[in-house]
Amino acid sequence: MIKDHHLVDVFIGVDVGKSNHHAVALDRNGKKLLDKALPQDEAELRGIIASLTRHGTLLLVVDQPATIGALPIAVAQAEGILVGYLPGLAMRRIADLHPGEAKTDARDAAIIAEAARTMPHTLRAIALADEQAAELSMLCGFDDDLAKQATAASNRIRGLLTQIHPALERAIGPHLDHRAMAELLVRYPTPDAQRKAGQTRVAVLLRKFAPRAGKRWAAEVFTALGEQTVVVSGTGAAGIVLPQLAAQLVQLRTSRAKILARVEELVEAHPLHLVLTSMPAVGVRTEARIITEIVGKEFASAGHLASYSGFAPVTWRSGTSIRGDHSSRKGNKVLKRALFLSAFAALKDPVSRAYYDRKRAEGKRHNQALIALARRRCDVLFAMLRDMTLYEPPQLRAA
Template sequence: MITNHAEIDVFIGIDVGKHDHHAVALARDGTQILSKALPQNEGKLRGLLGKLRTHGTLLVVVDQPATIGALPVAVAQAAGITVGYLPGLAMRRIADLHPGEAKTDARDAAIIAEAARTMPHTLRGIRVSDENVAELSMLCGYDDDLAKLATATSNRIRGLLTQIHPGLEAVIGAHLDHPAMTALLVKYPTPKALRRAGKRRVETLLAKHAPRAWKRWATAIFTALEEQTVVVAGTDAAGIVLPQLATALAQTRSSRDEVFARIEELVESHPLFELLTSMPAVGVRTAARILTEVVGKDFATAGHLASYAGLAPVTWRSGTSIRGDHSSRRGNKVLKRALFLSAFAALKDPLSRTYYDRKRAQGKKHNQALIALGRRRCNVLFAMLCDGAYFHVPMEATAA
C-alpha cells in the first residue's frame, strides 16, 4: 500500500525488460509528461528521475520488483523516491479495461502509470531491501534448483537400474539418498562389475560410508544379484551413464549442503529468527522463505497474507446449481509450498493435530485439512509479525 499517494505529483510506470525498459510519466491530472525507452543503465535511469523531479514528488511503479526490475527499483530507492509495484494478475485485469489488443512496452508502461494514478489500492509498497534478505532470496532460489536437479538425477538413476536389474534397484534405490550408494555406483555401476568385485570389496567400500548398515546392505545386494542371471540389453551403456549420474548426484548434494550452511547462518543472524522458529514446525528453510516472501511486504490483514500465499479458500456461487469452496490456484507458489509443508510437519504438535482432526471429522480430505491448518497458522504468523510476539499456546489449550 502506498501511504503518501495524495502527495504524489508525477506517476512513473516502468515496463521492465531484460535489456531495455520503457517509462511513461503522467501528471496528477493525467497529462502525459514523458514516454521513453530506457536501457538497463544506472546513469540513464538517474538522469530520467532527475529530469522528472522538476515536476514535483515522484512515484515509480514497476511490474517486476526483482530480477530484471531490480536496478530501476534500487536506483529510485537510492534517490529517495517512493517505489511500488503492480502485481502481474492486477496488471492483466487492468489491461483488459483499456481499448485495443496491442501488446507493446509503451502501452504496458502507460497502463502501469495510469493504475498508479487512479487505482492506488492495486499497488504494493516496496521497502528498501535488507542485504541479508536479498542474499537469502538468491540462495533459496538456487537451493530449489539444486533440489529439483537432485530429484531428477535420482529418478534417472533408479530408472536405469530398474531397466537393467529390478532387484538391484529395489536395494540401491531405496537408499539412494545415502552417500554409500552413490559411491558404490561410481565404482561398481553394473551387476557384472559388482560380481567381479566380490562381496568383500563391496563390504569394504560400504563400510567407509555406512558403518552401521554396510553388512545388511551388502548381503541384500548380492542376494538380488543371485536372483537374476540374464543380461538385459543396454547394460553396458548403463555402465557408462550410471557412474556419471552418481557423481553428479553426489556433487549436487554437496552443493546443497554448502548452500544450506550459508542459509542457516543468514537466518540465524536475522532479528526475527527466534520469533519465527518459536512457532511449531518452522525450521531454517521455512523461516528463510518467510523472510524472503513475507517480511518487507505490507499486508493489511491476515486474510491478505493468506490470499497472497494462495491459502485463502475461493467461493463459487452461481444460482442454485454451483455452490462450494475450493482451494486457490493462485498466489505465491513458493510461499504456499513452504507453509503447506510446515503445516504437514506441524501435525506432531498436539494443538495443530487437534485442529487437523477436527477438519477431517467435518469430512475434509487430507490435503484440504492441511490447507485449512496452513490458513490458520497463517493467521498466527501474521499476528506474531505485527505484534512482535513469540508463539505461545493458548491458556485453554494448556488446561485441556
Template sequence: MGTSIVGYDDVDVFIGVDVGKGEHYAVAVDRAGKRLFDKALPNDEAKLRDLIGGLKSRGRVLFVVDQPATIGALPLAVAQAEGVLIGYIPGLAMRRIADLHAGEAKTDARDAAIIAEAARSLPHALRSLELADEQVAELSMLCGFDDDLAQQITATSNRVRGLLTQIHPALERVIGPRLDHPAVMDLLQRYPSPASLTAAGEKRIGDRLAKLAPRIGRRIAAEITQALTEQTVVVVGTNAATLVLPRLAKQLAGLREQRAEIAVEVERLVEAHPLHPVLTSMPGVGVRTAARLLTEVSGKHFATAGHLASYAGLAPVTRRSGSSIRGEHASRRGNKILKRALFLSAFAALRDPVSRAYYDRKITQGKQHNQALIALARRRCDVLHAMLRDGTLYQAPIPIAA
C-alpha cells in the same frame, strides 16, 4: 490484497516501468493523466537516475514496477536512492487491469502505460514495497540456487533409477530408494554394473558401504547380493549404462555436496536475521521455512492476516451464483513458493498437539488430508501475521476447560 502507498495523496508524478533484461520501458503521467515520458531506456543506473531526477522537479514521484525482484531490482534500488516512493503491481492485478484497456497487443509500451495509469487511478491495486535488506537479498539468491540444485538432483536421481530399471530392475529396487545416501553413491562410482558388483562379492561390497554407512552397510550389501541372483540375462545397453552410471553418481554426489554447503550459508544468514527467533518459535518452522518466509514476505506489507493468506494462495475462493452454485474452493493463485513453504510447515507442525487437534477436527468434519493441511496452514497465517506485526514469539493457545 495490496496496501495503499503511504503519502499517495501527495504524489504528483506516476512512473510505470515494464522491466526487462536489456532495457525497460517507462511511461510517466501526472495526476491529470497527461503523459510526461514515454520511451524505452536501457537497464542502466545513469539513465534511470536521469529519468527520475528530471521528473522530481514536477513534485512528488511514485515509481512502480511489475517485478520487484530479479530484473526489477536495479530500477527499484535507483528509485530508492533518489528518495522517491516505490511500489509494485502484482501480476494477477496487472492482467485484470490490462483487460480493461482497449486492444489485445502485448507490448512493453502498453504494459508500462497500464502500470502508470493503474498507479494514478487504482492505488488499491498496488503494493507498498520496502527494499529487502542485504541479508534477505542474499537469502533470496541462495534459496533460488538451492531450488535449482534440488531440481537437478531430482532429475539426476530419476536418470540413475531409469538406467538401473532398464538393465537390472531387482538391483534398482534395492539401490534406487537409497540414492540420497553417500555410501550408495560411492558404491555406484566404484562398481557401476551388475557384473562388477557380482565380481566384488558381498564382503567387499559390505566393506565399501561400511565406510560411509557403518550401521546399515552390511545389510544393504546382503540385499544387493540377493538382488543380483534374481537376474541372469544381460540386457542390451548394459555396457553403455556402465559408462554413464558412475558419471551420474559422481554428478549426483557433487550436487548434494553443493546443496549442503548452501544450507550452511542459509542457516547462518537466517540465524543472523532479527526475525529468526520470532519465526522459528512457531512449531513446524525450521531454517529452510524461515528462509522462505523472509524472502517471500520481507519488504511487503499486509494489512490483515487475510491479505497474507490471499497473497500465499491459502484463502478459499467463494463461488456463488443464485441457488445452483454455492461453495468455497481452494485458490489456484498466489505466491506458489510461499504457499508450498506454509503447506509443508503445517505438515511438520502435526507433531504439535494444538496443530494436530485442529487437523484432526478438520478430518472429522470430512475434509481430505490436503484440505485439512491447507486449512491448518490458513489458520497458522493468522498467528504468523500477528507475530510478524508485533515482533512477538509464538505462544500456544491455552485450552479452554470444558
C-alpha cells in the same frame, strides 16, 4: 497500497526489460511528461529521474520488482523517491480495459503509469532492500533449482536400474537419498561390476559413508543380485550413464549442503529468528522462505496473509447446481509450498496432530486436512509477527 500517494505529482511507469526499459511519466492531470526507451543503465535512469524532479514529488512503478527490475528500483531508492510495483495479474486485467490489442513496451509503460495515477489500490509498496532478505532470496531460489535437478537425476537413476535390474533397484532406490548408494553407483555402476567387487568390498565402501547401515545394505544388494542372472539389453550403456548421474547427484547434494550452511547463518542472524523458530516444524528452509516472502510486506489481517499464501478457500456459487469451496490456485506458490510442507512436518506436534485428526474426523481428506492446518498456522504466524511474540501452545495461552 502506496503511502502518501496523494502527495505525488509525477507518476513514472516503467516496463522493464533485459537490456532496455520503456518509461512513461504522467502528471496528476494525466499530461504526458515523458515517453521514451532507455537502456538498463544507472546513469540513464538517474538522468530520467533528475529531469522530472522539477515537476514535484515522483513515484516510480515497475511491473517486475525483482531480477531485471532490480536496478531501476535500486536507483530510484538511492535517489530518495517513492517506489512501487504493479502485480502481473492486475496489470493484465487493467490492460484489458484499454483500447487496442497491441503488446508494446510503450503501451505497457503507459498503462502502468495510468494505473499508478488513477488506481493506487492496485499498487504494492517496495520497502528499502533488506540485504539479508535479498541474499536469502537468491540462495533459496538457487537451492530450489538444485533440488529439482537432484530429483531429476535420482528419478533417472531409478528408471535405469528398473530397466536393467528391477531387484537391484528395489535394494538401492529407497536409499538413493543417502550419499552411500550414490557413491556405490559411481564406483560400481552395473550388476556385473558389483558382483566382481564382492560383498566385502561393497560393504567397506558403503560403511565409509553409512557406518551403521552399510553392512546391511551390502547384504541387501547382493541378495538382489542373486535374484537375476540374465543380462538385459542396454546394461552396457547404463554402465556409462549411471556413474555420471550418480556423480552429478553427489555434487548437487554437496552444493545444497553448502547453500544450506550459508542460509542457516543468515536466518540465525536475522532479528526474527527466535520468533519464527519457536513455532513447531519451522526449520531453516521454511524460516528463510518466511523471511523472503512475508517479512517487509504489510498484511491488514490474518485473512490477507492466508490469501497471499494461497490458503484462503474460494467459494463457488452458481444457482443451485454449483456449490462448494475449494482451495485457491492463486497466491504465492513458493510460500504456499513451504507452509504446506511445514504443516505436514508439524503433525509430530501434539497440538497440530489433534487439529489434523479433528479435520479428518469431519470427513476431510488428507490434503484437505493439511491445508486446513496450514491455514490455521497462518493465523498463528500473523499474530506472532504482528506482536513479535514467541509461539505458545493453546493450552498455555488458556492458562
